[in-house]
Structure formats: structure tokens, C-alpha cells
Amino acid sequence: CTMVKVIDGKGIASGIRERLQGEIRALAAHYKGAKPGLAIIQVGDREDSSLYVRMKQRAAEEVGMHFVLEKLPKDVRQMQLLNLIQQYNDDPKIHGILVQLPLPAHINERVITEAVDARKDVDGFNSANVGKLAKRDETPSFVPCTPKGVLHLIRSTGVDIAGKSAVVLGRSNIVGMPAAHLLMRENATVTVCHSKTTNVKEITRTADILVVAIGQAEYVRGDWVKPGAIVIDVGMNTIKDESKKSGSAVVGDVKYDEVAAVAGAITPVPGGVGPMTIAMLIENTVESAKLALSARLPPIE
Amino acid sequence: CTMVKVIDGKGIASGIRERLQGEIRALAAHYKGAKPGLAIIQVGDREDSSLYVRMKQRAAEEVGMHFVLEKLPKDVRQMQLLNLIQQYNDDPKIHGILVQLPLPAHINERVITEAVDARKDVDGFNSANVGKLAKRDETPSFVPCTPKGVLHLIRSTGVDIAGKSAVVLGRSNIVGMPAAHLLMRENATVTVCHSKTTNVKEITRTADILVVAIGQAEYVRGDWVKPGAIVIDVGMNTIKDESKKSGSAVVGDVKYDEVAAVAGAITPVPGGVGPMTIAMLIENTVESAKLALSARLPPIE
Ligand SMILES: NC(=O)C1=CN([C@@H]2O[C@H](COP(=O)(O)OP(=O)(O)OC[C@H]3O[C@@H](n4cnc5c(N)ncnc54)[C@H](OP(=O)(O)O)[C@@H]3O)[C@@H](O)[C@H]2O)C=CC1
Ligand SMILES: NC(=O)C1=CN([C@@H]2O[C@H](COP(=O)(O)OP(=O)(O)OC[C@H]3O[C@@H](n4cnc5c(N)ncnc54)[C@H](OP(=O)(O)O)[C@@H]3O)[C@@H](O)[C@H]2O)C=CC1
Numbered sequence: 001c002t003m004v005k006v007i008d009g010k011g012i013a014s015g016i017r018e019r020l021q022g023e024i025r026a027l028a029a030h031y032k033g034a035k036p037g038l039a040i041i042q043v044g045d046r047e048d049s050s051l052y053v054r055m056k057q058r059a060a061e062e063v064g065m066h067f068v069l070e071k072l073p074k075d076v077r078q079m080q081l082l083n084l085i086q087q088y089n090d091d092p093k094i095h096g097i098l099v100q101l102p103l104p105a106h107i108n109e110r111v112i113t114e115a116v117d118a119r120k121d122v123d124g125f126n127s128a129n130v131g132k133l134a135k136r137d138e139t140p141s142f143v144p145c146t147p148k149g150v151l152h153l154i155r156s157t158g159v160d161i162a163g164k165s166a167v168v169l170g171r172s173n174i175v176g177m178p179a180a181h182l183l184m185r186e187n188a189t190v191t192v193c194h195s196k197t198t199n200v201k202e203i204t205r206t207a208d209i210l211v212v213a214i215g216q217a218e219y220v221r222g223d224w225v226k227p228g229a230i231v232i233d234v235g236m237n238t239i240k241d242e243s244k245k246s247g248s249a250v251v252g253d254v255k256y257d258e259v260a261a262v263a264g265a266i267t268p269v270p271g272g273v274g275p276m277t278i279a280m281l282i283e284n285t286v287e288s289a290k291l292a293l294s295a296r297l298p299p300i301e
Numbered sequence: 302c303t304m305v306k307v308i309d310g311k312g313i314a315s316g317i318r319e320r321l322q323g324e325i326r327a328l329a330a331h332y333k334g335a336k337p338g339l340a341i342i343q344v345g346d347r348e349d350s351s352l353y354v355r356m357k358q359r360a361a362e363e364v365g366m367h368f369v370l371e372k373l374p375k376d377v378r379q380m381q382l383l384n385l386i387q388q389y390n391d392d393p394k395i396h397g398i399l400v401q402l403p404l405p406a407h408i409n410e411r412v413i414t415e416a417v418d419a420r421k422d423v424d425g426f427n428s429a430n431v432g433k434l435a436k437r438d439e440t441p442s443f444v445p446c447t448p449k450g451v452l453h454l455i456r457s458t459g460v461d462i463a464g465k466s467a468v469v470l471g472r473s474n475i476v477g478m479p480a481a482h483l484l485m486r487e488n489a490t491v492t493v494c495h496s497k498t499t500n501v502k503e504i505t506r507t508a509d510i511l512v513v514a515i516g517q518a519e520y521v522r523g524d525w526v527k528p529g530a531i532v533i534d535v536g537m538n539t540i541k542d543e544s545k546k547s548g549s550a551v552v553g554d555v556k557y558d559e560v561a562a563v564a565g566a567i568t569p570v571p572g573g574v575g576p577m578t579i580a581m582l583i584e585n586t587v588e589s590a591k592l593a594l595s596a597r598l599p600p601i602e
């Protein structure tokens with residue numbers, strides 16, 4: 001019995017944010033104080049959304065980015081939201097625009113997602129970016145943050161992904177599907193499972209690399225996992241926990257203790273994928289700013 | 302031992318073309334003689350490309366479409382090709398634009414593919430259309446013709462695709478990847494294999510539905526296939542055949558006799574996927590024309 005390697009997403013993410021802080025300082029020195037700029041638009045005041053937005057804001061400010069938060073009322077008209085996006089599309093100080101999802105039902109999420117300029121689409125959700133991720137020999141402007149973080153964590157184990165069998169549970173636009181594409185691009189053999197999959201446990205047992213993003217608390221059990229597999233748990237589910245002062249706890253989509261006893265490497269929840277998502281958002285915005293700044297201003301000699 | 306069902310792509314395609322011919326007549330009656338228009342641009346004179354273009358032309362003319370073929374010399378400059386595409390983008394008589402691939406090496410296939418207006422991209426290759434195919438709750442303007450035909454043939458067997466295990470061999474932009482997305486959209490559990498897959502034979506043996514698009518003559522053998530599986534052979538490979546007057550024959554990526562002895566249903570080569578590709582091109586162009594005509598002209602009362 002070998003020890004499972006716990007993948008330290010929190011530590012890796014903090015290393016990345018430190019590197020980015022240095023890059024942002026260097027950019028400012030190079031381009032007369034210019035900073036990467038991130039605009040987040042939040043519609044309504046869902047508690048979970050507010051929490052995520054606060055975490056992103058804190059990270060952006062810590063690394064020294066220009067940060068703008070626009071909070072719009074829940075009943076904002078779609079046209080007003082579109083106008084605001086257009087304003088940031090045109091704003092040279094802003095290099096990344098993120099519309100916090102989900103949006104209220106009266107707003108068409110697709111229309112909003114497509115309205116963000118592909119060059120500022122740091123979430124990587126618009127169709128042209130998704131298409132480029134799916135196509136060989138193309139490179140999207142941005143890869144969605146959570147799956148980008150997932151790939152980073154898989155790589156951190158030192159595994160050679162090419163030729164490995166990878167199984168992705170979940171096929172959302174935000175996590176599952178782009179994670180599958182990233183793994184295919186790394187030459188894994190990828191199977192995508194979802195709620196209509198009939199024999200999911202047999203399939204997960206073939207996986208050298210298992211990514212779980214289904215939003216079902218502690219759903220994946222120990223006997224679903226191949227001994228030695230790398231398991232990335234994207235899930236963040238709030239469950240009742242009387243032992244906590246708050247009365248609740250956050251758990252992943254994987255039953256941690258059981259799976260950790262079988263897997264070769266595993267991400268904890270919290271402290272695994274979550275911090276990486278935010279670090280990748282900062283990274284995407286910094287990359288965007290580099291491109292924009294190098295195109296717009298001549299560097300100081 | 303049950304009899305294999307040979308999927309009659311040729312017959313199914315011919316039925317579709319007949320239906321489309323009727324729809325084209327109805328459109329002309331409705332919109333003062335307006336016809337769906339298809340423009341094909343061929344660069345150079347590769348023999349295989351010329352053959353495919355001739356087949357598409359014949360089908361388009363048979364169903365009564367407006368058809369334009371532009372043949373450009375092999376050494377045409379990319380800018381000239383782009384100008385021509387722009388001309389057809391702007392031409393209200395043209396509803397579908399197809400640039401025959403592959404293009405000569407000095408021309409950037411990506412740039413050309415993106416230049417075709419998404420609303421006339423009847424090949425479904427541009428990034429926004431590919432992205433919409435990959436995204437849940439989105440609908441691309443056009444689905445690429447060959448995989449669209451593949452799905453049609455799978456459906457023709459009467460199988461309930463949801464929950465079935467589907468394996469796609471090959472991940473090209475033209476066939477493998479969009480076929481995988483279409484099957485996922487039908488709620489199959491999809492695995493994509495490619496040249497870096499290590500244990501392909503074990504994987505194909507789990508498939509209820511097996512789509513093969515690798516360009517390797519008679520590569521998939523009888524013992525790779527689960528008894529009763531549906532096998533769609535996209536391959537078209539020219540091999541030496543002394544018994545033929547021409548000295549050559551066209552075979553699929555599947556060893557037909559062996560696999561037909563195991564499978565529940567199989568497409569022949571030729572006469573399987575090939576004719577469907579062309580029928581789907583006509584269908585995409587007719588759909589495009591319907592949209593354009595209904596938006597542009599008021600119908601005759
Ligand atoms: N750490 C982070 O930064 C982030 C964490 N998350 C977390 O990841 C999880 C997934 O999020 P997201 O992708 O947005 O979720 P979605 O609800 O959008 O998608 C869930 C996917 O899982 C599939 N699924 C649901 N139940 C099962 C099941 N029993 N077996 C197999 N597949 C199933 C669904 O299938 P179908 O398509 O058939 O409906 C769907 O494809 C959530 O817990 C979320 O909180 C999300 C984003 C960021
Ligand atoms: N009937 C019709 O209308 C059409 C037929 N075709 C035919 O379909 C076939 C495929 O075409 P296309 O998709 O354009 O081909 P490509 O050459 O673009 O792609 C081939 C794919 O197959 C994979 N592959 C190659 N060898 C193997 C192998 N030994 N095992 C597993 N995977 C392998 C490649 O993997 P990797 O990605 O790792 O390189 C690649 O993804 C060809 O025979 C072509 O003539 C194509 C279009 C239309």
C-alpha cells in the first residue's frame with residue numbers, strides 16, 4: 001500500500017499568484033504604470049455568487065491589478081447589461097470581462113456570453129473560443145479557468161498524460177466539456193460521462209485520470225477508482241454538518257477518505273481546484289493585458 | 302447467429318435528395334423562382350478534390366439548386382481567395398459556401414475557414430459553429446456534413462442512442478470530433494480514440510456504437526467489435542486491386558467481411574457514409590436558403 005499524494009491546489013495557486021504579481025510589476029515598469037484590468041459584472045445578489053466575486057476581487061487586488069466590480073439589480077434589463085459589456089469591450093484599461101453566472105432567468109445567458117469581446121473573454125465561454133478549444137491546430141484566446149486549473153493540477157503530479165485513459169464525469173460548458181478537450185489535446189483517450197450514462201462505475205474504474213464535476217456530494221466511492229489513479233475533484237457542495245459552528249461544511253463530488261485510500265493522487269475539497277480557478281482567472285487577465293499592451297504602446301526603451 | 306443489417310447509405314441519401322428536390326420546388330413557387338445557391342471554391346486540381354467537387358456539383362444540379370464552381374490556380378494568393386469568399390458572403394443568391402479542403406500549403410486553412418460567413422458555412426467548420434456544437438443549450442447554424450450523415454445512419458437503425466456506449470476512432474475537425482459531439486448531444490457516453498490511444502481494441506470492444514474515421518484501410522478487425530454493435534465506417538481508402546480493370550479499389554477503415562460477421566448493423570464502403578455527406582451538404586444549403594429567404598422576401602400570399 002503506497003501513500004496517496006494529496007495535490008496541494010492551494011499551495012500551487014499561491015505560487016502562481018506570486019509569479020503573476022511579479023509579472024504585473026514588470027509590466028507596470030515597462031508600460032508606464034499600466035496594469036492588467038479585470039471587470040466583474042454581478043447581476044442580483046445570490047449569496048454563492050457574492051462569495052465567489054469577493055474571492056476573485058481579493059485575489060485581483062492582492063496581485064496589484066486594476067479591478068472594477070459592477071453590481072446590477074436582479075431585475076436589470078438585458079439591454080442595459082449588454083450596454084455595460086460593450087462599454088468594457090471598448091475600455092482600453094480593461095483586459096478581462098467576467099459576467100458572474102448564473103444570471104436571472106429573464107436574461108439570455110448565451111447572448112450575454114457572446115457579447116463579451118473574444119479578446120477579453122477571460123472565462124473562455126464564447127463560442128469562437130470554445131470552438132478553437134475543440135479544433136485541432138487552433139488555439140483559443142482563453143481556456144476556461146476551472147478546467148485550465150484542473151489540467152495544471154494533473155500536470156503537477158508529473159504524469160505523462162499522452163496515451164492515458166481519462167474519464168470526465170460531467171459535461172458542463174464551464175467544467176466537464178472543456179476539461180475533456182484539454183485532456184484530448186494532451187493526447188489522453190477521453191471518455192465523457194453524464195447523468196444518462198448507465199455503467200458509470202465500470203467506466204471510472206478504467207481511468208488513469210479521473211476528473212469529477214457533477215455537483216453531487218461525495219458521489220464517487222472508493223470502489224469506483226482504479227488503484228493509483230489521479231483523481232481531481234471539482235465539486236463544491238454544501239452539506240449539513242452539526243459538528244461545525246456554521247452547521248454546514250463544503251465537500252467535493254468524491255468521498256474523500258475512501259478514494260484517497262485507493263488513488264495515487266487526489267485533490268482535497270476545499271484547497272484543491274477552487275484556488276486554482278481564481279489563479280487561472282488572474283493568469284488569463286494578465287496574458288490578455290500583455291497582448292493588448294504590447295500591441296498598443298511601444299515599450300519604454 | 303443473427304443476420305447483420307447492412308445500412309443502405311446510398312438509398313437513404315437518395316431519399317433525402319428527393320425530398321430536398323421537392324422542397325426546392327416549393328421554395329421557388331413561394332419566393333418568385335428563388336433557388337438555394339451553393340458556391341464551391343476549389344484551389345488547384347488535386348484529383349481526389351476534383352472528384353468530390355464533381356459529385357457535389359452533380360447532386361446540387363440534380364435537385365435544382367443554383368450552383369457556382371470557382372476553380373482557382375494552385376498558386377493563388379491568399380488575399381485573392383479571401384476576396385472571393387467575401388464576394389460570396391455578400392451575394393444574396395448564394396446560401397452556402399464550401400471551400401474544398403485540403404488547400405495548398407501556402408494558404409492558411411484556418412484563416413480561410415473563419416472567413417466564410419457563419420450563416421453560409423454549410424460545412425460547419427468555422428469556430429463559432431464548432432463552439433456551438435460543443436456547447437450545451439446552443440445550436441450551430443450548420444453541423445458538418447459527414448458526421449451529420451453518420452448520425453442519420455445510426456438513427457436509421459432505430460437504436461435508442463441515449464445511454465449507449467459510443468466509441469469514435471479519429472478526432473479530426475471534419476469527422477471524428479463533431480461526430481463525438483453529436484453523439485454526446487444524443488446522450489451517448491462517448492470515448493474518442495486516436496493515434497496515441499494505447500489499448501484501442503479493448504475500448505472498441507465496449508462500444509454499442511462504433512464510428513471509425515482514421516484513414517487506415519481495413520484497420521478495424523472482427524475481434525475489435527462487440528457482437529451486435531452498430532458500426533459506421535467513414536473511411537475511403539484506395540488500395541491496389543489487380544482483379545479490377547482500374548487496378549485499384551476503394552475500401553473503408555473496417556475489414557468489412559470480418560466485422561459484418563459480428564456487428565448488428567454496418568455501413569458498406571462505397572455506398573454508406575459517402576453519399577450521405579453529399580446529401581447533408583444539399584440539406585444544409587437548403588436550410589440556409591430557407592432562413593435567408595424567409596428573412597429577406599415576404600412570401601407570396
Ligand atoms: N472549484 C471550482 O472552482 C468550481 C467548482 N464547481 C463545482 O463543480 C461541480 C460541477 O459544476 P458544473 O459543471 O457547473 O455543474 P452542472 O450542473 O452545470 O453540470 C453537472 C454535470 O454533471 C452531470 N451529472 C449530474 N449528476 C450526475 C451523475 N449522477 N452521474 C454522472 N454525471 C452526472 C450532468 O449530466 P447531464 O449533462 O446529463 O445533466 C452535467 O453534465 C459543482 O459541484 C460545482 O459547484 C464548478 C465550477 C467551478
Ligand atoms: N465518406 C466521406 O464522405 C468522407 C470520408 N472521409 C474518410 O474518412 C477517413 C478519415 O478522414 P479524416 O477524419 O479527414 O482524417 P484525418 O487524417 O484528418 O484524421 C484521422 C484521425 O484518425 C486518427 N488515427 C489515425 N490512425 C489511427 C490509428 N491507427 N488508430 C486510431 N486512430 C488513428 C488520427 O489520430 P491523431 O489525431 O492522433 O493524428 C486522427 O485523429 C479517411 O479515410 C477519409 O478519406 C473523410 C471525410 C468525408
